[in-house]
Amino acid sequence: MARLDATTARALAEGRHANPFSVLGAHGGQIVALVPDAARLWALGTETVELKTAAPGVFAGDWPEAAPYRLRAEGAAGIWEFEDPYRFGPVLGEIDEYLIGEGRHRRLWQVLGAHLTTHEGVAGVHFAVWGPNARRVSVVGAFNNWDGRRHQMRKRGATGVWEIFLPGLAEGEAYKYEILGHDGRLQALKADPLGFGAEHPPQTASVVRALGRHVWADGGWLGRRAEAASIGAPISVYEVHLGSWRRVAAEGGRPLSYFEAASQLVDYIDDLGFTHIEFLPITEHPFDGSWGYQPVGLYAPTIRHGRPEEFAALVDAAHRKGLGVILDWVPGHFPTDAHGLAHFDGTSLYEHADPREGFHRDWNTLIFNYGRREVANYLLANALFWLEEYHLDGLRVDAVASMLYRDYSRPAGEWVPNVKGGRENLEAIAFLQEMNAAAYGGAPGIMTIAEESTSYPGVSKPVHAGGLGFGYKWNMGWMNDWLRYFSRDPVHRRHHHNEITFASSYAWSENFILPLSHDEVVHGKGSLLGRMPGLEGEKFANLRAFLGMMWGHPGKKLLFMGQEFGQLREWAQAGQLDWHLLDVPAHRGVQNLVRDLNRLYRETPALHWGDCRAEGFEWVEADDAANSVYAFERHAPGAAPVLVVANLTPIERVGYRLGLSQGGAWHEVMNTDSAHYGGANRGNMGAVKAQQHGWRGRAQSGAFYLPPLSVVMFSPG
Structure with a gap:
């Protein structure tokens, strides 16, 4: 190698050299070092050699070929010794x-x-x-x-x-x-x-954080979690924004740490009988108000609650309680913050250069370029990272519809068709298919869940059969229809009877989860309780009936935090849930109901085996719009059926006749009007006896008492 010349030395000093590793370090019998804050510099080995200044901060001197060395510098900060990074070879293979x-x-x-x-x-x-x-x-x-x-x-x-x-x-x-x-x-x-x-x-x-600090103790859970994620299993998800679930008032209202959540949150969810926790994104994000949905650090658990090994401890604690952990994952877009991925190397690297493809108008964010193999690899590896390094049991993929369609939220002329002239984002579809195949193949027993708000076909169909490959899909249609219905004054419900029944016409087109998520209690929508009509008592009765009917209906369950005890206020991420409401009997009653619904759902095969199978459901009464009464049976092979009956008016129904699939006594196994839940304790004295009285094509029937604004479930035997 030629001796260091003045032009090269100046380029090094100014950070303009195209290949500094070709000059810096030990080459051809000389050492060249760049130490801008040094006035003098020595190379230390078997001998000590003072290097000469070639340009400000650049030093050079003779040195035996391949001999190891350290550097000693003298400057305004004193004297210090260090290893020269440029004496080391490459690490990547x-x-x-x-x-x-x-x-x-x-x-x-x-x-x-x-x-x-x-x-x-x-x-x-x-x-x-x-x-x-x-x-x-x-x-x-x-x-x-x-x-x-x-x-x-x-x-x-x-x-x-x-x-x-x-x-x-x-x-x-x-x-x-x-x-x-x-x-x-x-x-x-x-x-x-x-x-x-x-x-x-x-x-x-x-x-700089090390991976693998936590010593896992969840081998038993990992061995059985596949069964807990199957379509025939009871899946009841508690959705949590960790920063606002509960705060520590004695310390300025700070959020819980991961360690604190490992006991307080996990114990709470276990007590309520949920099977899974779903966290709003805990990937690192710059703005609290994005709730994590505009991430910058996709590979980092947010430091707001602790270090990576502490998040791992939270997941491990949940597993030891038999709870699965699902993470909201955001591969659809990223923020424009200057320190993030935007224009990363001076070009549109992770995003599309054309804003018609690369900019989300709704969220002022950038869209990943899924057609670039390195970008798709970055995201796919990120999915595997969370599943493998942190033992997560599932990923709920946010805003899938925005990924699937090139014209998502764009007027005509402001989007670019695909190579076939269509509106589908073929590259995003291919990415989702590859991600799902890799996730299920690489981490057995996990589940992936799509928040997909359109009727795109085959979201939860396997990739090999032409689907996107998700395990489950959020049922946004069910959510919109039922919330619209329950927000109506009961006197008008007879005119909107099909808003409840319509969900059964497509309930098995996908593997559905019924979501009452954070999106339904923000942006002026109010809480679930606040959307119920009537005076206070009727509001609580409507909410209890909603929850009872939801747990009885086909589909896995998801409930956002606070709704399990009838949160009054709209959710706000800057505070915490209104835990003082649990001192009020009506709110405590709603919590008791959710706990018992989860227990019944878990322990009763008929209520979960057919969540995603049409043979597990049968209408008994779907057409009584005049009385706003609904009744259906849930079934499972070799198990007792469950009859779910809803009276969604404030009028009691006495002697209401329903056909029954078998004789004997049908016992009340759930009544949302129970005093334990805040109701008036009206019911059927524990059971209704089947009569040999043909009704609507069934040989047996029973005369039921239906309390106002309530759901009652019955099972024989």
């Missing part, structure tokens, strides 16, 4: 580089990001990031005074990956990437797309 270039590295997080490691006998941190169009990428932090000249990274050929090993760095170090774009302009400092930790907002740097 050729196979990793090849798979990254092909967009087929399913364990991408194991090679990109910041990893604590020992390299060539020295402990430190290996950094690697994808930025194919950058002229230069440097890792910066307090360890180098945020000076992008100091630790310029090595570019790994055509893959566009840059890497560097920084000896001596430890866990907890904050860092970002300084990127010089292809046009020679510096970008805003960028957080690591594969960072495993982050600073507390509003600070935006990534933080």
Whole structure:
């Protein structure tokens, strides 16, 4: 190698050299080092050699070929010794580089990001990031005074990956990437797309965090969770925004830590009998008001509640209670924050360049370019990351409809058709199919769930059969129809009878979850209780009837936090739930009802086996619009049926006749009018005896008492 010339030295000093690893370090009998805050510099080995200044902060001197060395600097900060990052070879292997270039590295997080490691006998941190169009990428932090000249990274050929090993760095170090774009302009400092930790907002740097700190004790759960996720299993989900479930008043109203949630939240959900917890996104996000749905750190559990190993402990605690954990996952878009993925290497790298394809008008966010293999790989690996590293049992994919359609929320002329001239986003569809296939193949026993608000066919159909491959789909039609119906004054319900019955006409077209989610209690919609008509007592009766009928109807269940005890106010992420309401009997009654509904649902095969099977459901009375009465039976092989009867008017029905599928006594197994739930304790004295009185095609029937605004369930035997 030629001796260091003045032009090269100036380029190094100014951070403009195209390949600093070809000059810095030990090459051809000389050492070249870049230490901008040093006035003098020595190389230390079997001998000590003072290096000469070649340009401000650039030093060079003779050194025996391949001899190891350290550096000693003297400057305004004193004297210090350190390892030279440029004396170390590459870390990434050729196979990793090849798979990254092909967009087929399913364990991408194991090679990109910041990893604590020992390299060539020295402990430190290996950094690697994808930025194919950058002229230069440097890792910066307090360890180098945020000076992008100091630790310029090595570019790994055509893959566009840059890497560097920084000896001596430890866990907890904050860092970002300084990127010089292809046009020679510096970008805003960028957080690591594969960072495993982050600073507390509003600070935006990534933080070096080790994976695998938690020692798992959930082997028993992992061995049986596939059964708990099957279409014939009882699945009842409690949806949680961890930051506003409960706060610590004695400490300024801070949110719970992951450790605190591992006991308080998990114990609460277990007591109520839910089978799964679903967290609104806990991936790192800059703005609290986005609730996590505009993530910047897709590989980092938010530091708002603790470190990564503490989140793992929360998941483990849930598993030890027999609770599955589902994460809301957002591969549909990302925010435009300067430190995030937007214009990452000076080009539209993760997003489309054309705003007709790459910009969400509704949310002012950017849309991932699913047709770029490296971007699809980044997202697919992220799904596997959460399932494997944090043992999550499912991913609920947000806003799937916005991914499926190129014209989503766009007027004519402001969207780009696909290659076939259609509106479907073929690249997003292919990505979702590949993600689902990889998730189910790589993490047995998990479930994926689509929040998909249109009638796109085959959302929960297997990929090999032409579907998207999700395990379940949220039933948005059911939710809209039933909320609209129950918000009506009962005197008008007779005119909208089909808003309840219509759901049964398509209930088995997908594997449905019935969602009463956070979206239904925000943006001026009020709480569920607040949407019920009538005076206070009638509001509670309507809410209890809604919940009773929901748990009786086919479909898995999902309830957003607070609705299990009749939260009065609309949900607000800045506070906590109104826990004081549990001192009021009516609210405590709603909570008792949800607990008992979950118990009955779990313990009664007829109420869950046919959630996604048409043979598990039969209408008994679907047409009595005049009285707003509904009745249907739920079935399971070899198990007693359950008759679900709803009277959705404030008028009691005495001697109301219904056909029965078998004789004997049909016992009340649930009555939402029970005093235990806040009702008036009106019912059938425990049971109704079948009579040999033919009714509506059935040989037996019974005369039932139906309390006002109530749901009563019966089972024989």
